[in-house]
Amino acid sequence: MTAVAAGQAVAPRRPWRQRSQGTRTAYLFLLPALLLMAIITFYPLVFQIWMAFTDFQLKNLRPTAPGPNFVGLQNFTRILDNNIVIPNFDFLRILTFNLFWALSNVIIHVVIGVAIALVLNVDGLKFKRVWRAVYILPIAIPPIIVATVWRNMFDPQYGAVNQLINGTIGVLFKLPPFQLDWLNQPNPILAVGPLVLPLAYFALLAANIWLGWPLNSVVATGALQSIPKDLYEAAEMDGAGYWDRLKTVTLPFLRPAMLPFAIYGFVLTFNLFTLSYFMSGGGPFGQTELLVTTGYRLVAEQHLYGVAAAFAIFQFFILLVITLVTNRLARATASYDS
Amino acid sequence: MTTPVAVAPRIEVKPLAQARTGGGRRLKLRSQIGLQLVCLAIGSTVLFPIVWIVGMSIDPRNISRPDSLIPPGANLDAYLRVLQRPTLNPVSFFQLALNSLSVAVLISALSVGLGVLAAYAFSRMKFRGREFMMLLILAVLMLPAVATVGPLYISMNRIAVGDFRLGGSLLGVALAVTSTQLPFAIWNMKGYLDTIPKELEEAAVVDGAGKFQTFLRIVLPLSTPVLAVTALFGFIAGWTEFLLAQVFIVGDPSQWTLAVALNALVGQYAGSTPWSTFAAFAVLFALPVMIVYLLLQRWIVSGLTVGGVKG
Numbered sequence: 001m002t003a004v005a006a007g008q009a010v011a012p013r014r015p016w017r018q019r020s021q022g023t024r025t026a027y028l029f030l031l032p033a034l035l036l037m038a039i040i041t042f043y044p045l046v047f048q049i050w051m052a053f054t055d056f057q058l059k060n061l062r063p064t065a066p067g068p069n070f071v072g073l074q075n076f077t078r079i080l081d082n083n084i085v086i087p088n089f090d091f092l093r094i095l096t097f098n099l100f101w102a103l104s105n106v107i108i109h110v111v112i113g114v115a116i117a118l119v120l121n122v123d124g125l126k127f128k129r130v131w132r133a134v135y136i137l138p139i140a141i142p143p144i145i146v147a148t149v150w151r152n153m154f155d156p157q158y159g160a161v162n163q164l165i166n167g168t169i170g171v172l173f174k175l176p177p178f179q180l181d182w183l184n185q186p187n188p189i190l191a192v193g194p195l196v197l198p199l200a201y202f203a204l205l206a207a208n209i210w211l212g213w214p215l216n217s218v219v220a221t222g223a224l225q226s227i228p229k230d231l232y233e234a235a236e237m238d239g240a241g242y243w244d245r246l247k248t249v250t251l252p253f254l255r256p257a258m259l260p261f262a263i264y265g266f267v268l269t270f271n272l273f274t275l276s277y278f279m280s281g282g283g284p285f286g287q288t289e290l291l292v293t294t295g296y297r298l299v300a301e302q303h304l305y306g307v308a309a310a311f312a313i314f315q316f317f318i319l320l321v322i323t324l325v326t327n328r329l330a331r332a333t334a335s336y337d338s
Numbered sequence: 339m340t341t342p343v344a345v346a347p348r349i350e351v352k353p354l355a356q357a358r359t360g361g362g363r364r365l366k367l368r369s370q371i372g373l374q375l376v377c378l379a380i381g382s383t384v385l386f387p388i389v390w391i392v393g394m395s396i397d398p399r400n401i402s403r404p405d406s407l408i409p410p411g412a413n414l415d416a417y418l419r420v421l422q423r424p425t426l427n428p429v430s431f432f433q434l435a436l437n438s439l440s441v442a443v444l445i446s447a448l449s450v451g452l453g454v455l456a457a458y459a460f461s462r463m464k465f466r467g468r469e470f471m472m473l474l475i476l477a478v479l480m481l482p483a484v485a486t487v488g489p490l491y492i493s494m495n496r497i498a499v500g501d502f503r504l505g506g507s508l509l510g511v512a513l514a515v516t517s518t519q520l521p522f523a524i525w526n527m528k529g530y531l532d533t534i535p536k537e538l539e540e541a542a543v544v545d546g547a548g549k550f551q552t553f554l555r556i557v558l559p560l561s562t563p564v565l566a567v568t569a570l571f572g573f574i575a576g577w578t579e580f581l582l583a584q585v586f587i588v589g590d591p592s593q594w595t596l597a598v599a600l601n602a603l604v605g606q607y608a609g610s611t612p613w614s615t616f617a618a619f620a621v622l623f624a625l626p627v628m629i630v631y632l633l634l635q636r637w638i639v640s641g642l643t644v645g646g647v648k649g
Contacts, residue, residue, distance in 0.1 A: 022464065026459045026463040029456060029459035029463070029553075030456050033452040033456035036448075036520065037517050037520055040494075040513060040514050040517035041478055041486065041517045044490040044493055047493060048486060048489045051488070056492070062495075119373060119377065125370070126370065127374070127377070133632075134381045134385065135380065137628075140627065140628045141627070141628060142577070142578040142624055144580055144597050144601075148600060149620055150387065152391070152394075152604075152613060152616065153390065160390045210383065267480070273484060273581065296484050299488040299585065300487075305489070312485040312488070319482075323480065
């Protein structure tokens with residue numbers, strides 16, 4: 001890196017004509033990628049803003065069809081007033097659930113990921129490589145398969161979870177067959193204001209913990225291996241036990257690596273489409289619906305393109321606020337440390 | 339003030355204890371066994387869903403209750419059913435896999451090809467609007483692909499030649515996914531190209547090679563790891579793509595991909611899903627990705643540069 005930077009600094013400034021020719025070459029290299037992104041990504045983004053103020057529907061889809069009507073802010077107010085054809089739509093509840101979903105997942109992922117990384121980092125532990133290879137497996141499975149397999153695992157009759165309970169506790173205490181419908185249990189476990197947590201949330205949580213901790217563990221392992229060994233020796237000389245060393249050496253060193261990853265994980269989990277869509281289908285009564293799945297249903301199922309566009313604009317600003325807040329948090333805690 | 343006194347004797351004891359237990363190099367047998375049991379417990383939770391689904395796929399009783407991991411009379415009937423006709427539509431698994439494969443290969447090739455050109459410009463050239471464009475691409479990275487699926491579908495439907503609508507074709511899916519893959523591909527490849535010493539190219543320029551020739555002859559061969567990783571990620575994204583494929587091509591079963599078919603298997607009519615069929619389908623769908631991922635695991639780490647791992 002330093003060598004490259006130095007090379008750049010030393011290079012003499014070229015005359016103007018040559019530089020503008022350089023710009024032309026650069027744009028030639030950029031053109032194919034930018035052209036594709038302009039058509040597929042940037043144009044729809046702009047188009048979306050216009051669409052959000054219209055009643056664009058299925059009937060306006062054909063190129064020859066008449067254009068949609070301009071409806072002003074109606075799409076936005078309909079979303080905020082929960083006045084949308086999607087059953088059980090409640091914007092505040094979905095947003096609250098989505099935030100809670102992301103936060104609870106990330107905390108658990110980081111804690112489990114770090115804990116398991118610590119176990120695997122113990123000096124002298126045998127078969128480390130084998131365990132690391134096994135633990136990475138969830139990452140290697142396509143998310144859509146993970147979600148559908150876990151849906152199957154929570155099936156009331158044939159699912160692995162109920163069978164496991166039947167086979168252990170059921171056999172032990174001679175209970176009648178246990179057929180809990182995890183994903184469709186209608187009564188929420190917890191309901192505080194806009195926060196509603198049905199049993200399906202915990203099923204989704206279990207699946208996402210299975211899916212999420214391995215990558216955290218990989219990141220934590222990398223950070224653990226970069227901690228200088230003499231710090232531990234010095235701490236040991238001072239008579240620090242395992243837990244003291246963990247608190248004074250390990251965790252402070254893990255923090256700079258784990259915090260950005262946790263923020264990344266938060267955004268990733270916040271927008272995690274597959275589990276909600278394929279495992280619980282957003283149920284029961286839309287209680288495990290996320291913003292991304294709701295937006296998708298507006299397009300793929302309801303064909304309310306205008307409302308969906310307004311919804312996407314809300315999504316965009318929510319993500320923007322999340323990014324700003326998490327960045328601020330990361331910086332605040334970082335300066336506290338130093 | 340009492341702590342130093344309490345600590346003092348332990349300092350003298352420590353080296354001796356270390357010498358005997360190997361200074362942390364070797365664990366006591368009891369801790370070794372204990373930790374191995376912990377690892378085994380974690381490993382079994384990781385493996386359980388995988389073993390479960392494989393067990394279900396070879397269960398001859400289809401939806402009956404599997405009571406052991408290798409069911410009695412295990413056979414490969416479910417796999418035969420899946421290979422012949424996985425969904426209610428008269429489309430074979432081979433056709434579905436071929437559709438997924440063509441989308442995946444196209445995405446993989448396009449994201450590497452277009453991405454590396456842009457990455458090279460960002461890494462090596464100075465031009466007006468460079469910072470702005472890099473930030474623009476980074477901003478797209480933050481946006482979930484779902485957020486623009488509506489306007490994307492509409493505008494791609496307007497690109498039509500005769501009976502062919504881009505918005506109703508696998509080509510449209512591939513182009514759309516490529517665009518969502520490009521921001522990551524460009525940033526990741528730029529990070530890698532930044533680490534290749536400039537002097538090599540300067541030598542080539544002295545020998546009279548043009549910009550594009552230097553790129554082709556010097557830079558590309560040196561960036562094989564990152565090209566491979568970008569290609570792999572593009573391939574996996576295409577192989578498993580669901581969101582856009584479902585919106586674009588769900589109306590035409592002959593164009594269905596594996597993911598769209600899987601959704602048809604478990605989606606709306608989940609109550610009647612033959613679980614063995616589903617399980618066999620899932621195994622066949624996931625296996626190629628898992629094998630490739632595990633084989634290339636080391637490469638993946640060396641080719642990932644986002645976040646400045648390489649310095």
